[in-house]
Amino acid sequence: MKPLKIAMMSLTHGHTRKYYQTLRDNPKLDWVASCAEDQRAKDVYDLYQTGVPCYLDPEQMFAEHPDIEAVVLASANSKHMEQVRFCAERGIHILSMKIPTFNMEEYDEMIELCDKAGIVCQVELEMHYNPVVLRLKKLLQEGAIGKILASQATNITLSPVWAFPWQGVPEDSFGSRVPLKDGDPRFRGGALCDHPHIFDLIRWLTNSDFDYIYSQVAPNLRKDLQVEDMLLANGKMKDGTAFLFDPSWSRLEERIPVPAPGWEVFPKRMEVNLVITGEKGVLACDCFGPNVYHNGAPNDRYTVQYTYFDEWIGLIDEFVDCCRNGKQPKINLRWHKQTIQAMLGCYESVKSNQPVCINA
Amino acid sequence: MCCEAMNKALLELCEKYSVSARGTISFEDGNFVLECNCGKKTILLPWRVERRFFELKKFLTDGTLEDLSTLRFCTVKHGGCLKKQIAKELDLAAFFTGSPVKSVFAVCAGEKGAAANIIAKLENDVNVSIECSTKLPAGNDPIDRHELIAARGVASDQTVDTQTPHASVYVYNDKGESRYTDTDTELFGFSYDEIWTIRAAFAALSDTSLFDVWNDAYATMMRGAEAAIASDEQKKVMFL
Known part of the structure; x- marks a missing residue:
């Protein structure tokens, strides 16, 4: 199976660093780029020396890497709605953090956008993959x-x-x-x-x-x-x-x-x-x-x-399987x-x- | 538990420490009761003299913990009366903090009171969670945990990163595993629960003002437990 070209956005969520090893190690993925919310987030990201290029502007990241197929939205809860819109417009699959939004109108809009765009939106609840x-x-x-x-x-x-x-x-x-x-x-x-x-x-x-x-x-x-x-x-x-x-x-x-x-x-x-x-x-x-x-x-x-913290391995495996094979993840928006x-x-x-x- | 043996030990303690009051422990309606020769009578509240609870309370009074926020209690036993289990834990919350229970909301499950999950609020705004279960199979030691969470410090009667209480001695032989937890040299040979029942009776005979304190506390804790059960039935927070 062709590795899924994946990127990370914002890098301000507490779980951001937990993806670094999985994104690098999982042979089903090709982690091509990251985009930091601001310079502070980029500075922290640089400490981990991932070797993956990091941008400050998502438009620039997608211009430089038009082959990105999926993103991890590692952002503050308040950023999720605009980022889901951004990804849905581009047909990019989404791995959402654990709280998509607390605004139920926004929540329903997210469901509608993902349905219309035909993209996967998996919510990150890693305990499902805990042994x-x-x-x-x-x-x-x-x-x-x-x-x-x-x-x-x-x-x-x-x-x-x-x-x-x-x-x-x-x-x-x-x-x-x-x-x-x-x-x-x-x-x-x-x-x-x-x-x-x-x-x-x-x-x-x-x-x-x-x-x-x-x-x-x-x-x-x-x-x-x-x-x-x-x-x-x-x-x-x-x-x-x-x-x-x-x-x-x-x-x-x-x-x-x-x-x-x-x-x-x-x-x-x-x-x-x-x-x-x-x-x-x-x-x-x-x-x-x-x-x-x-x-x-x-x-x-x-x-x-x-x-050990290997929950992210199973989580990513499911995400790739859903993106590649058109499946609905267990933890979907609905x-x-x-x-x-x-x-x-x-x-x-x-x-x-x-x-x-x-x-x- | 054998009241005769406990009364003999109680008498020996009174004589050893020159406590003039005399009393008799008996078992009435599911409670251990102490009747004093002065005419006073009380239901014993052994947890109020149990060393681990005494030490936990001391953390709050001596400043080891500061700015208490939440108490988290758990008690899992084989059988017994769920209402009394709830009442005991509510009394511990009030005893630790010196603050009465203000409100309770419980959710109960199973026939004949198999389990209850309770959230209480104390007058001093401290939150209390109590998980009670009576479904531990026979032959297992009760499991309980009492945790005090404060802005400065967390205290517990259970070790960090463990789920069950420790024993002092573990024996593994051809009969399987045996555990022993001895806490009182003067009362060596009595069970854990017997020891604190005798100690509670001795404390009351040593300070007879405790008869009134414990009678009041018992009435209050039972009112709290009844309110908890009612809150489950009515799906409503009950204020005491």
């Missing part, structure tokens, strides 16, 4: 604990805002400046917007949709943020499964401008764990590990060092829409202080 999650799904399908009754899931991390400032700006992260609730100085656009995975995973594991959801914000750990960094959500799926999610930025970090060793203040900077109660038993799952540990450089602080609606439901619940029905 522990695959094992979890297999165990549940085999009836290891019977029918799922309740699930608790964490998607907790440090906050990326110091390295990726747009994630702390309501207009760039949420898409507009919406207060969390009356009397609260904070705005939508924080930790919740960074952590859609567990909202997606519960749909995948139960094969059911959201019925209702309740969410509650807590006092921020980082007093200088405009957006929420601590919140909880619970509710029910339509099949009766009770869920409890923690999508917080509850692990503190050093405020460094580029992710690097020593980023962590809390020893473990990221966790996706589940405890699932079934009719016949209980299952506990840590999606990342086993890990290794050290208390060496740079801060002599006890630190959990992850041993599938992902209810996940976004559930996250919006959380914000509505925070505002009303009552549970909110999710109407698909």
